[in-house]
Amino acid sequence: MDYRKYIEIKSDKRFGRPCIIGTRISVYDVLNWLSNGMTYSEILNDFEELSSEKIQACLAYAADKERKLKVAS
Numbered sequence: 869m870d871y872r873k874y875i876e877i878k879s880d881k882r883f884g885r886p887c888i889i890g891t892r893i894s895v896y897d898v899l900n901w902l903s904n905g906m907t908y909s910e911i912l913n914d915f916e917e918l919s920s921e922k923i924q925a926c927l928a929y930a931a932d933k934e935r936k937l938k939v940a941s
Contacts, residue, residue, distance in 0.1 A: 871932070884930035886929060888922050898926040 876889045886895040893915065901911055908923055 869921075869924055871925040871928040874922045875929050888918065888926075890907045891917050893918065895926045895929050898923055899930055920938075 872887055875886050875895060877884060877886045881887055882892055882894050888891060888895075888898075898911070898918075902923075908920055911923060912918055912920070
């Protein structure tokens with residue numbers, strides 16, 4: 869998935885945190901909701917500006933960032 873279709877980073881929005889395009893919902897917000905047990909359905913019901921694809925984009929973004937982390941030696 870090309871998460872860049874759904875996620876943007878702007879210095880004037882949420883202190884430069886990656887956010888869903890057109891919203892102030894950050895990738896961190898979505899990951900936090902999922903890690904606290906919210907389902908896709910619950911998130912989609914609470915935030916109608918989101919879609920399954922946008923939630924998946926957040927997961928893809930996080931996976932990409934994890935892959936790019938370098939282990940300190």
